[in-house]
Amino acid sequence: MWRHAELLPIDVPDGIATAAGDTPLIRSRRLDEVAGCRVYVKDEGENPTGSYKDRGSAVAVPQAIQQGTDVVGTVSYGNMALSTAAHAASLGCECVVLVPADISPGRLELIAQYGPTILRVEGDYSKLYDEALQLTRDLPISFLLSDAPGRISGYKTALFEIYDSLYPEIPDAIALPASSGGFASGVWRGILDLQHAGVIDSPPRLYLIQTAASDPITRAYTADQDEVSALAPDAVGETIAHSIGNPDPPSGTRALTAVGETGGAVCSVTDDEIRDATRQFAQRGGFCVEPASATPLAGVRHLTRRGEIDEDETVVLLPTGTGFKELGTGTASIQTETVSRTALSSRLESLLSS
Numbered sequence: 631m632w633r634h635a636e637l638l639p640i641d642v643p644d645g646i647a648t649a650a651g652d653t654p655l656i657r658s659r660r661l662d663e664v665a666g667c668r669v670y671v672k673d674e675g676e677n678p679t680g681s682y683k684d685r686g687s688a689v690a691v692p693q694a695i696q697q698g699t700d701v702v703g704t705v706s707y708g709n710m711a712l713s714t715a716a717h718a719a720s721l722g723c724e725c726v727v728l729v730p731a732d733i734s735p736g737r738l739e740l741i742a743q744y745g746p747t748i749l750r751v752e753g754d755y756s757k758l759y760d761e762a763l764q765l766t767r768d769l770p771i772s773f774l775l776s777d778a779p780g781r782i783s784g785y786k787t788a789l790f791e792i793y794d795s796l797y798p799e800i801p802d803a804i805a806l807p808a809s810s811g812g813f814a815s816g817v818w819r820g821i822l823d824l825q826h827a828g829v830i831d832s833p834p835r836l837y838l839i840q841t842a843a844s845d846p847i848t849r850a851y852t853a854d855q856d857e858v859s860a861l862a863p864d865a866v867g868e869t870i871a872h873s874i875g876n877p878d879p880p881s882g883t884r885a886l887t888a889v890g891e892t893g894g895a896v897c898s899v900t901d902d903e904i905r906d907a908t909r910q911f912a913q914r915g916g917f918c919v920e921p922a923s924a925t926p927l928a929g930v931r932h933l934t935r936r937g938e939i940d941e942d943e944t945v946v947l948l949p950t951g952t953g954f955k956e957l958g959t960g961t962a963s964i965q966t967e968t969v970s971r972t973a974l975s976s977r978l979e980s981l982l983s984s
């Protein structure tokens with residue numbers, strides 16, 4: 631991602647930050663039929679800690695250190711926590727991760743491998759966002775949350791790379807999941823930079839996909855509102871897409887504006903659609919993506935059916951994180967058969983002839 635250092639607010643840092651970004655863009659013809667258009671996949675799961683969050687941490691963590699911080703922190707028990715802790719570790723900076731008291735052992739193990747101080751915080755976890763901002767003002771610690779300016783500028787490099795890789799072709803649309811709206815804000819920032827530099831005339835349409843279990847940005851879009859309002863607790867459900875579903879997204883309104891300015895749309899998908907899209911990504915694309923990251927495929931399928939995207943249009947799907955961290959939960963139903971060594975050859979013969 632540091633090919634674009636001149637458009638970033640800091641010089642090239644040391645350590646794992648140099649491995650962030652530069653993810654592959656893959657033409658995935660076998661997904662065209664599912665999506666209903668020409669599909670490219672920008673696989674953000676190939677970042678050092680397995681998600682696009684590394685683009686943001688690669689800028690925000692060294693920037694905070696340059697500004698004099700000795701300790702960085704974050705409020706997350708998912709990809710943001712892993713990424714912040716890894717980037718801090720690689721620069722020898724202390725890191726404090728605030729997690730909910732009832733965090734699962736598996737999540738804890740993933741975060742703990744990078745050696746941050748992990749504090750389980752009791753009470754309403756969703757209120758911690760504002761409290762962490764206040765703690766940053768009061769104490770010598772920098773909480774780097776989803777909309778930290780350094781993170782947003784790191785995220786825009788995903789957009790630059792899409793244009794680099796596709797050149798001389800250009801994308802008609804880009805589809806990504808949205809939760810806090812941070813990644814969407816970064817991608818839009820990248821579009822504005824390219825327009826400002828005269829590299830592109832018209833922007834690609836931004837399509838943001840949410841989980842139907844918690845979709846404040848979709849609701850604002852559908853109701854034709856200019857601002858995203860927080861969902862009431864009784865309007866929020868459970869979802870397998872655990873990396874998304876923020877009921878009060880800090881960058882929601884900015885993400886909604888990006889959609890309006892680029893002529894895109896916001897839509898929501900159900901857990902069943904997410905499960906199916908995860909399977910299609912793997913079985914037609916060869917991609918292992920986490921449920922939140924399968925939403926762009928599920929969403930684009932809706933949008934092509936609705937006629938918002940044409941079948942000859944080029945659409946870049948942004949699966950935001952790897953599914954490798956998800957596996958081993960034993961919930962999948964898998965068909966297998968056991969075969970003896972002596973019967974193997976004849977079993978294969980009958981399979982191959984059927």
Ligand SMILES: *Cc1c(COP(=O)(O)O)cnc(C)c1O
Nearest residue numbers: 709808809810811812813950951
């Ligand atoms: C954080 C995250 C998202 C949501 O991104 P926002 O910037 O919060 O909108 C989507 N997918 C994955 C895998 C994530 O880790």
